[in-house]
Amino acid sequence: MRVLVVGSGGREHAIVWSFSRSAEVDKIFCAKGNAGIAELAECIDIGPEDVMALADFALERSIDLTFVGPENSLAAGITDEFESRGLKIVGASKAAAQLESSKAFAKDFMVRHSIPTAEHAVADSPEEAAAILNSGRFGSESDPVVVKADGLAAGKGVIVAGDRKEALAAVESLASGKIVSAEAAETIVLEKCLFGKEVSVILFTDGERFALMPPARDHKRIGDGDTGPNTGGMGVVTDPLLIDEDQRREIIDKIVEPTLEGARSEGSPVKGILFLGLMMTDDGPKVLEYNVRFGDPEAEAILVNLETDILEISRAIVEGSLGETIIQWKEGSSACVILASENYPSSPRTGDRIYGLESASKHENVEIFHAGTSVGDDGEMVTAGGRVLAVTAIASNLSNSLHRAYKAVNEISWPGMQYRRDIGK
Numbered sequence: 001m002r003v004l005v006v007g008s009g010g011r012e013h014a015i016v017w018s019f020s021r022s023a024e025v026d027k028i029f030c031a032k033g034n035a036g037i038a039e040l041a042e043c044i045d046i047g048p049e050d051v052m053a054l055a056d057f058a059l060e061r062s063i064d065l066t067f068v069g070p071e072n073s074l075a076a077g078i079t080d081e082f083e084s085r086g087l088k089i090v091g092a093s094k095a096a097a098q099l100e101s102s103k104a105f106a107k108d109f110m111v112r113h114s115i116p117t118a119e120h121a122v123a124d125s126p127e128e129a130a131a132i133l134n135s136g137r138f139g140s141e142s143d144p145v146v147v148k149a150d151g152l153a154a155g156k157g158v159i160v161a162g163d164r165k166e167a168l169a170a171v172e173s174l175a176s177g178k179i180v181s182a183e184a185a186e187t188i189v190l191e192k193c194l195f196g197k198e199v200s201v202i203l204f205t206d207g208e209r210f211a212l213m214p215p216a217r218d219h220k221r222i223g224d225g226d227t228g229p230n231t232g233g234m235g236v237v238t239d240p241l242l243i244d245e246d247q248r249r250e251i252i253d254k255i256v257e258p259t260l261e262g263a264r265s266e267g268s269p270v271k272g273i274l275f276l277g278l279m280m281t282d283d284g285p286k287v288l289e290y291n292v293r294f295g296d297p298e299a300e301a302i303l304v305n306l307e308t309d310i311l312e313i314s315r316a317i318v319e320g321s322l323g324e325t326i327i328q329w330k331e332g333s334s335a336c337v338i339l340a341s342e343n344y345p346s347s348p349r350t351g352d353r354i355y356g357l358e359s360a361s362k363h364e365n366v367e368i369f370h371a372g373t374s375v376g377d378d379g380e381m382v383t384a385g386g387r388v389l390a391v392t393a394i395a396s397n398l399s400n401s402l403h404r405a406y407k408a409v410n411e412i413s414w415p416g417m418q419y420r421r422d423i424g425k
């Protein structure tokens with residue numbers, strides 16, 4: 001079997017690592033990959049949105065299965081292109097990817113299918129957004145409101161505003177084109193602010209059947225104690241105790257099943273991965289966002305727990321036979337700590353030499369996934385992005401997995417390295 005993985009971050013390193021453990025996989029390619037991925041796969045220089053070139057490559061090199069990491073590839077229609085050429089691929093179609101690529105589409109979808117989510121309004125201009133805010137529809141001047149750019153914005157398009165004044169400023173700053181592209185913010189979504197604990201529930205699905213992965217919790221802010229700006233994610237823990245059995249049932253009955261059924265009834269079933277960003281409110285679980293891909297670093301924390309061959313799961317997704325596959329996970333818990341460059345997330349410095357990687361990787365039950373690394377002129381590993389490494393450990397419980405992850409983290413260093421000391425706390 002020849003497998004192609006699309007993407008180049010820590011998530012894709014974890015996906016490549018999972019395929020490398022399959023007895024049936026002979027060769028893995030990754031577009032574009034990174035220095036860590038290059039130890040397991042042949043990296044090819046084609047970007048995730050260049051779907052024509054990726055499909056040409058897959059045909060020329062007789063790829064048996066392609067697995068897509070990032071949303072921009074799905075939103076660009078990679079799945080539709082591959083399927084039209086008879087190529088097998090795990091990932092949502094362009095139509096299904098709208099659940100992630102347009103927040104307005106996702107909110108309207110949830111309303112159509114009575115899926116619990118925050119009350120919202122869609123504005124087609126900053127003036128309209130301001131008028132809606134000033135109308136008092138989202139509460140008084142002192143109430144918090146969430147302001148979101150409609151389009152893909154790599155985690156930067158959401159501002160949780162503390163009051164109306166902040167919300168009006170958030171509308172202005174999104175519309176200015178400075179923090180997200182003007183295109184992504186052409187439409188603005190306003191939402192009532194929800195309160196509770198956040199949980200990421202990710203599932204494999206063939207469009208009809210589904211299998212939940214262990215629940216995960218991301219840590220989005222750069223600083224300890226959830227301070228500072230949002231990032232792509234600074235660390236994730238998985239633990240069965242993040243949700244109880246009743247909550248799990250409620251999530252399935254009120255969210256997972258209506259979402260899959262709703263997508264099918266609209267002629268665009270979600271195949272591949274579905275990621276639910278949930279707020280566990282006093283009034284039950286509510287959807288904050290849909291993604292149609294693995295999270296990053298959720299993938300790093302979750303895939304180390306997977307016991308079943310990812311190739312077998314991928315095949316079942318493609319063939320529509322997921323119901324017949326029993327997916328097994330390790331019992332216990334995992335922790336992933338992201339090591340980031342100086343000045344991440346605003347303007348990360350790159351090119352710093354990374355020390356201690358080899359000894360850290362020798363720790364038992366620890367996997368170090370590369371997010372942004374490359375090989376320097378002297379063959380040494382150097383930083384090459386904002387998020388650099390995802391240090392992941394598994395253990396029988398959360399506190400032991402955290403202990404293991406941080407022990408490995410302590411061996412790694414480079415000038416300006418940043419990480420959160422409070423993941424899982």
Ligand code: AMP
Pocket residue numbers: 118146148155158160191192193194195198220277288289
């Ligand atoms: P999203 O990309 O839509 O998940 O938003 C990013 C983050 O913003 C979420 O993980 C939450 O922390 C926060 N957020 C989004 N929507 C809401 C909401 N309606 N109420 C409270 N927090 C929210």
Ligand code: GLY
Pocket residue numbers: 218232233291294295296297298
């Ligand atoms: N870590 C959050 C995401 O990948 O969307």
